[in-house]
Amino acid sequence: MSTSVGELVDLCRASGLRRTKALEVLLGTLLQADRPMTLAKLEKSRRLASQCDKATIYRLLHRLTDAGIVRRLGLHERAAYFALVLPDQHRDYLICTGCGSIAPVDAPCPVHDLEEEIRTKTGFQNLYHELEFFGTCPKCT
Amino acid sequence: MSTSVGELVDLCRASGLRRTKALEVLLGTLLQADRPMTLAKLEKSRRLASQCDKATIYRLLHRLTDAGIVRRLGLHERAAYFALVLPDQHRDYLICTGCGSIAPVDAPCPVHDLEEEIRTKTGFQNLYHELEFFGTCPKCT
DNA sequence: GTAATTGCAAATACTTTGCCACGTA
DNA sequence: TACGTGGCAAAGTATTTGCAATTAC
Numbered sequence: 252m253s254t255s256v257g258e259l260v261d262l263c264r265a266s267g268l269r270r271t272k273a274l275e276v277l278l279g280t281l282l283q284a285d286r287p288m289t290l291a292k293l294e295k296s297r298r299l300a301s302q303c304d305k306a307t308i309y310r311l312l313h314r315l316t317d318a319g320i321v322r323r324l325g326l327h328e329r330a331a332y333f334a335l336v337l338p339d340q341h342r343d344y345l346i347c348t349g350c351g352s353i354a355p356v357d358a359p360c361p362v363h364d365l366e367e368e369i370r371t372k373t374g375f376q377n378l379y380h381e382l383e384f385f386g387t388c389p390k391c392t
Numbered sequence: 393m394s395t396s397v398g399e400l401v402d403l404c405r406a407s408g409l410r411r412t413k414a415l416e417v418l419l420g421t422l423l424q425a426d427r428p429m430t431l432a433k434l435e436k437s438r439r440l441a442s443q444c445d446k447a448t449i450y451r452l453l454h455r456l457t458d459a460g461i462v463r464r465l466g467l468h469e470r471a472a473y474f475a476l477v478l479p480d481q482h483r484d485y486l487i488c489t490g491c492g493s494i495a496p497v498d499a500p501c502p503v504h505d506l507e508e509e510i511r512t513k514t515g516f517q518n519l520y521h522e523l524e525f526f527g528t529c530p531k532c533t
Numbered sequence: 534g535t536a537a538t539t540g541c542a543a544a545t546a547c548t549t550t551g552c553c554a555c556g557t558a
Numbered sequence: 559t560a561c562g563t564g565g566c567a568a569a570g571t572a573t574t575t576g577c578a579a580t581t582a583c
Contacts, residue, residue: 267562269556271557271562274563291546304565306549306564306566306567309548326466327466330547361506362523369499369525374533381523383522384519384520385520385521386519392515392517408537410538410582410583411583412537412538432572447540448538448540450573450574
């Protein structure tokens with residue numbers, strides 16, 4: 252029942268992207284990672300390293316973001332993070348300001364109702380949200 | 393009942409910072425702006441321009457962040473945003489991915505309970521959160 | 534007097550773009 | 559064939575640091 256690279260490629264093709272080696276490898280890497288990745292991490296990942304150029308990954312990530320297949324996250328680091336938008340999954344993150352560890356929050360997101368309210372009141376389209384908790388983890392205390 | 397520069401300076405001194413011209417001007421600018429500001433915007437603001445160097449503002453912002461007087465925000469732009477941590481104020485933001493406009497959300501934040509739960513379950517210290525809504529505003533649709 | 538702070542300038546880090554060759558449809 | 563895509567390299571933007579001079583305490 253989990254999403255496959257093939258399905259993702261189909262989504263991309265439906266958005267007008269071409270099926271290329273780089274696209275498949277990038278989608279596979281993001282899917283397997285199952286967590287937000289920076290451009291630098293993607294570039295160094297075993298599957299992508301020496302498979303395609305940083306600029307290629309960069310441009311693919313932006314095309315995928317425009318297509319709504321990938322989402323760009325802040326996460327307070329200097330580098331941007333990217334993650335697949337999977338249908339059954341919305342994640343909030345818990346981030347240690349000491350060591351920089353990033354963990355998904357294992358609890359239902361309480362923001363849904365407010366998001367609906369904003370959608371109705373403001374007329375914003377394509378609304379989504381990003382929720383991050385910051386603090387000092389026990390190890391860094 | 394609103395916070396004054398003097399009170400903020402006292403807070404800073406209590407954290408070991410020295411009372412300097414740059415500190416006072418920066419605090420005054422952040423207080424008056426009443427919204428998150430990037431380093432670049434601060435540097436160009438009327439009050440700070442030619443009053444102190446970018447590196448000085450940069451280092452002050454970091455000292456203030458360490459002291460908990462200022463908070464660094466993501467807001468999805470390439471540059472980091474900084475805002476005063478005011479006692480009676482927690483803000484969520486609504487951001488247009490088209491024109492980049494940033495508006496505070498005028499509704500009570502629904503995350504408080506989850507934050508308490510995380511604090512208890514994980515043992516994180518100094519916990520706070522950042523909640524941002526992204527979408528396309530009516531003008532950009 | 535001593536240590537924190539500042540300004541200037543240079544170094545990093547990460548992102549973004551130009552150009553031409555290449556591959557997909 | 560035509561146009562999106564890829565690789566390489568260079569440029570752009572924001573952040574971060576070194577060091578000597580200055581200032582607060």
